[in-house]
Amino acid sequence: MSVRPSVQRFIEYLRIKTVQPAPDYNTCTQFLRQQAQEIGLEFYAKEYVAGKPVVVLSWPGTSPELPSIILNSHTDVVPVFEEFWNYPPFEARRVATDEHQTDFKIYARGSQDMKIVGHGYLEALRRLKCDEGRRLRRTVHAVFVPDEEIGGHDGMQLFVESPEFAQLNAGFALDEGMANPEEALRVFYGERAPCWVKFVARGNTGHGSQFIEGTAAEKLMPIIDHLMRFRQTQLQIFKTPRDDGSQRTLGDVTTANLTLLSSGVQQNVVPESAMAGFDIRMTPAKDYAEVRRELEALAEAHGAEAQFVQFWDDNSTTATDASNPFWPAFEQAVGAQGFTVFKEIFPAATDSRYLRRAGVPALGVTPLCNAPILLHDHNEFVKESEFLAAIDFYTAVIAAVADV
Ligand SMILES: CSCC[C@H](NC(C)=O)C(=O)O
Numbered sequence: 001m002s003v004r005p006s007v008q009r010f011i012e013y014l015r016i017k018t019v020q021p022a023p024d025y026n027t028c029t030q031f032l033r034q035q036a037q038e039i040g041l042e043f044y045a046k047e048y049v050a051g052k053p054v055v056v057l058s059w060p061g062t063s064p065e066l067p068s069i070i071l072n073s074h075t076d077v078v079p080v081f082e083e084f085w086n087y088p089p090f091e092a093r094r095v096a097t098d099e100h101q102t103d104f105k106i107y108a109r110g111s112q113d114m115k116i117v118g119h120g121y122l123e124a125l126r127r128l129k130c131d132e133g134r135r136l137r138r139t140v141h142a143v144f145v146p147d148e149e150i151g152g153h154d155g156m157q158l159f160v161e162s163p164e165f166a167q168l169n170a171g172f173a174l175d176e177g178m179a180n181p182e183e184a185l186r187v188f189y190g191e192r193a194p195c196w197v198k199f200v201a202r203g204n205t206g207h208g209s210q211f212i213e214g215t216a217a218e219k220l221m222p223i224i225d226h227l228m229r230f231r232q233t234q235l236q237i238f239k240t241p242r243d244d245g246s247q248r249t250l251g252d253v254t255t256a257n258l259t260l261l262s263s264g265v266q267q268n269v270v271p272e273s274a275m276a277g278f279d280i281r282m283t284p285a286k287d288y289a290e291v292r293r294e295l296e297a298l299a300e301a302h303g304a305e306a307q308f309v310q311f312w313d314d315n316s317t318t319a320t321d322a323s324n325p326f327w328p329a330f331e332q333a334v335g336a337q338g339f340t341v342f343k344e345i346f347p348a349a350t351d352s353r354y355l356r357r358a359g360v361p362a363l364g365v366t367p368l369c370n371a372p373i374l375l376h377d378h379n380e381f382v383k384e385s386e387f388l389a390a391i392d393f394y395t396a397v398i399a400a401v402a403d404v
Pocket residue numbers: 148149150151152194310348349350
């Protein structure tokens with residue numbers, strides 16, 4: 001049986017090796033240019049950092065003066081450990097789920113994160129514009145950004161600060177979410193803020209056989225201890241159900257993990273310096289500036305220095321009630337498709353944080369329900385039926401929010 005054209009195009013997108021740390025953005029841009037030509041969308045690509053294109057495919061609305069709809073996706077994908085994959089990660093192999101070939105799994109790095117979303121937008125626009133001959137009220141921009149997987153600094157961060165972004169007059173955005181092994185559709189209306197902090201201590205050195213006082217390691221130990229105890233308190237909160245009996249999610253708490261440790265030159269030399277790095281993710285309920293001051297005070301109290309490698313200081317969230325005019329339209333369209341919405345704070349960082357900080361309400365959604373969470377994992381796949389359902393999903397949702 002022949003492969004549907006939409007699936008064939010998805011496979012073509014998955015085969016482009018936009019894998020960090022050297023993504024093939026050139027081929028990706030050519031592919032997107034081709035899609036724009038076929039669908040009849042306006043196209044532009046601009047590199048805010050050489051070799052890292054932001055690509056925008058636009059469909060003007062009947063009321064182009066209204067704030068527009070942004071359909072955001074990142075084009076890069078994370079590296080693979082190829083030896084752990086059952087199929088080559090950039091072949092996008094279709095593997096039948098049963099002998100009657102009722103469905104297929106499409107194995108590819110980036111299939112969940114987030115090419116099903118980016119290509120889902122394109123197929124939905126193709127259906128609305130080419131197959132159904134629709135016109136929507138608001139202009140819709142499908143935005144394809146580089147480098148989200150390494151923080152988005154050369155991608156979305158620069159783009160939202162650009163005159164081209166201001167020109168889009170963005171009113172509402174969709175971006176990535178995460179698959180759900182359970183039935184509900186996870187809708188992310190905010191995210192936890194990354195605080196990547198390195199504690200650096202310096203101290204006395206000498207022979208490893210002596211009682212040296214004031215060593216770098218001794219200064220670091222109580223800091224590590226303090227944050228490990230903090231981690232325990234948050235874990236307890238995480239495990240305690242909310243007042244209404246529902247389970248807490250990671251978005252409700254602040255996590256702290258010791259992710260870097262380095263010191264020492266030789267076993268019998270007391271090291272002159274030591275470093276402990278923590279990946280802290282702050283729930284939006286926190287006062288981020290206060291957290292920063294506390295960490296600085298913690299370092300100072302023990303004669304160390306706190307160096308902030310990443311510190312996100314904005315805790316904007318997107319309203320999920322009628323105060324956001326796009327929410328009822330989104331909720332209605334999603335409900336009509338038979339989804340139950342589960343609102344959440346995203347545990348990690350996506351490009352939505354740049355949009356929200358720029359004042360654009362953004363929702364993170366990946367329409368994969370009853371599906372394993374495979375982002376960044378070996379053998380990432382989506383089912384063909386899930387991809388086709390994602391096209392239906394975006395067709396309904398885009399039409400709804402662009403007609404607000
Ligand atoms: C601080 S930039 C890092 C971005 C990355 N995003 C994801 C989705 O994994 C993270 O949260 O670690």
